[in-house]
Amino acid sequence: MNASVIAAARQMGPATLEGQRRVLAMFPGQGSQREGMAAHLIREFPETAGAVFERADDELGLPLRALCVEGDAERLRATEIAQPAILVTSLATFEVLRAEGFAPDLVTGHSLGEFTALAAAGVLDLADALALVRRRGELMAEVAAAVPGTMTAVSGVPASRIEEICAEVDGVVELANYNAPDQSVISGTADAVAAATDRLRAEGAGKMVSLRVGAPFHCSLMSTLEDRFADALSRAEFRDPAIDVISSVTAQPISNGDQARDLLRRQLTAPVRWIEVIAAATALGCTDYIETGPGRVLSGLANRMVDGATVRSTQDARRIAAVVAEYA
Template structure:
């Protein structure tokens, strides 16, 4: 399952590997401390990010507390920068994936990795995105919840049945039996009750500051669209699977339009993973903090090779597996 040569990767890169960048919710205090302590490539990336945003992301991602890191306008550039710092470490070690994808916010570092966006453009767009989403959160009593153990079509029906309580829509198709809903707080609660009545195992309220990926975000769409129009988008040099459509991004202009649609549309992660199977992809690497996407890949695709890189041990093991002449270690998610 590995390739020492060829277009799919450099020495030790798993053949047909999908590079997956996580989104909001994967952050944790200290998530980049090991990167900054150990890897010059990561320190260089963070230094550039600090300068671009005039924000002490290096400090926040190494020693900031949960309260500071949990502010949406900070969370989003922090996660994107941490993912790109890991990407730089892996790329320097010879990692060459067959394709890339990002879950919601993660689509921005995925587009940087694919040559569509510059680091500067991606970080400035992400910071604006976080600020605008935070504004919606302060003005609208919104909520999100994960519905577990119920097929997506029944979750959609529960949302439609709760329309009398306000707006509630599907925000994330994360895995076949995990679907996230978003909207007005009362409507999300009503849809959650309907989902439990329809056979859901659990409905878990999410600790987020805004109702992401629903029509309530339309209030900030115009300003964000103007910001997207002001940034250059190049055609991908590496295949990118969009979380908006679940299919490949064909051009820079399409990538720009998809980021606009991403504000109010659902994340189609199940379709991303199904598309990756047809690439073909037979290995998955989560690039950045946390192990959320590793779990989604396993539960959606079954017995597949998955690696995460969210801590010093896992990252070191994967970098070691990329060295010429080394046999890759067993997957450690």
């Protein structure tokens, strides 16, 4: 770790532990990308983060390092670029923390982030994780080109009512993410999502945000990809988890490598059950929730759902230093 960042971390002092703490590392999904999202990693941690990016560039033949430091928002929004870029930025962040002794008790990931969680838990090696995520992004981009679709975050309407409205709208629109009790995400064709959005606004929905994802993930429109992605999954080696991984498909720990492979196939069309994921982590004794990678979406959701929890993000060098001081 860069000497200036270590010095800042050490000055913050060690954490004071009261009772048993259990740490969940949460890895973000698509939509968390932003311009310059890895600039601090390359600048401050060249030996650890830089090595991850160098290997990723070699494995994929993509200039991920340059894209994650200098790429513009439009380029990073492309599904086939965003997915490997977020994976590598998140894994590079994790390697920086792990090099300083950070060792979570459990890991989980939101959608795409589940691949990162599996790599962090030793289920996938970096080469297989990169290959799978690139293939996933390419296949999803094909669907996006063939069937214009979108995803919209909805606040202020219960998930049960959103499900009813989606069922009443013509076309494909489905509840894709159960993010928090007051936030869900709908996914489907552009026209059907627009119609559902109008109905939800009339129901008194609060903030509604079109997501920067480029395709209608986690809905039945992705079903055409399952067999093709299953072929890619069959060629990757899946090991049993070295630490518990909570699946976003089942909201339960993954038992073995074969189950992990099957869940990644099912994940294409299955909704992200993030409310249940956080509830499962809490039931397993988690007290600390660390978003590992770009953005602060998951830490924000944890803050809203778990009273009294310690929640941290790691999207810049200062926040990484704080996590090092508290957990390393």
